[in-house]
Amino acid sequence: MTDRLQQALARIRPDVRAAHAYVVQPSTGVVKLDIMENPFRLPPELQRALGERLGAVAINRYPAERTAELAAALKAHAGVPAHCGITLGNGSDELISLLTLAIAQPGATVLSPLPSFVIYEMCAGQQRLNFVGVPLRADDFELDEAAMLAAIEQHQPALVYLSYPNNPTGNLWDAAVIERIVAAAPGLVVLDEAYQPFASRDSLDLMARHPHVLVMRTMSKFGLAGVRIGYLLGAREVVDQIEKLRPPFNVSVLNAEAALFALDHAEVYAAQAAVLRAERERVFAALQALPGVRPWPSQGNMILARVADAGATFAALKARGVLIKNVSAAHPLLANCLRITIGTPDENTRLLAELPLCL
Structure with missing residues (x-):
């Protein structure tokens, strides 16, 4: 390494140099069940229609009115009042970064149950904020109400994240407990509903009753x-x-147009979500029947399951062409746990055929 390069790197914050980038596993040629995507593509006729629509977009112009139209369409899709505020992000990750930046004052604290979505803590660290993680209950991954309320009282967090359903555990936490946490929180409370299409309830009523939610x-x-x-x-x-x-231009005109197209055909995506919910229950029942596997009920499009040796099972499945997520090192409560995304019926059948050979 040259002196000039060392000097340049020395200008980068030490905590950034010591951090690790978010890693996405290569997935070419395998059954991809590791990252909670919807596995279904659009039917060919809708693919053609989308291509024609995107081809007509004025990509020589910066995004403007069309982004505002997408924001209005998303409010209508969510069923919230017209006076409700909305802002768009380049995925939820950017919104988490913006929320963290908004509360980034000296001594500010971000609080979240753990295990949960890793980006909450990552963004807090990037802004050099205090991050407080409150462990979930070990047996059922429910919120530890007493511990959460005590942490809120002690740390007075500016921002509380509640992943709902939670990633990676997949569960919807007790609504009454969430209500009491919201009442105790002195700052913003964000209900992260990334998996709302697969869940049996949401938080819009809570948001309507509490202006800091x-x-x-x-x-x-x-x-x-x-x-x-x-x-x-x-x-x-x-x-x-x-x-x-x-x-100002964080959502491209192509992305906005693709999203508006999807909302125009929301019934197609709703049907896909219904298939995935049914498949989730099929996979859950099959996992329950496997000796040495403990799955937890899920309201997301993934299932958390504990096995005897998560590392060995993950590696054996990958060698057999099925990629899932080994989350066992993410938190002590996740020891020997695997997170399995729900795929197409054929992909799930392949998983269930290969998994018993890998335990």
Whole structure:
């Protein structure tokens, strides 16, 4: 390494140099059940229609009115009042970054149950904020209400994240407990509803009753992971503050048009979600029947399961052409746990045929 390169690297924050980038596993040629995507593509006739629509977009212009039209369409799709605030992100990840930036004052704290979505802590660290993780209950991954309330009282967090359903555990936490956490929180509470298309309930009523509650959703699980559209809903006075931090052209005209096209054909994606919910229950029942496997009920499009040796099972499945996620090192409560995304019926059948050979 040259002296000049060493000098340049020395200008980068030490905590950044010591950090690790978010890693996405290579997946060419395998059954891909590792990252909670909708596995279904559009029917050929809709693919052609989308191609024609995108071909007509004025890509020589910066995004403007069409992005505003997408925001209005997403509010209508969510069923929230017209006066509700909304801002768009390049996926939920960007919204989490903007929320963290918005509350980044000296001594500010971000709080979340753990295990949960890793980006909450990652963004807090990038802004050099305090991050407090409160362990879930070990047996059922429910919120530890007493511990959460005590942490809120002690740390007075500016921002509380509640992943709902939670990633990677897949469960919807007790609504009454969430209500009491919301009542105790002195700052913003964000209900991250990334998996809302697969869940039996949502948090919009909670948001309507509490002006400091925001609901974050994404079109990734809707079926547009490659399009990167996230959106944040809540009281306009609060959301407008986050909107100030949003890069003015963060959603491309092609992405906005693809999202509007998807909303025009929402019934197709709803049918796909119904298939995935049914497949989730089929896979869950099959996992329950396997000796040495403990799956937890899920309201997402994934299932968390504990096996005797997660590393060995993961490697054996990968060698047999099925890629899932080994989350056992992410948190002590996830020891020997695997996270399995629900795929197409054929992909799930392949998983269930290979898994018993890998335990």
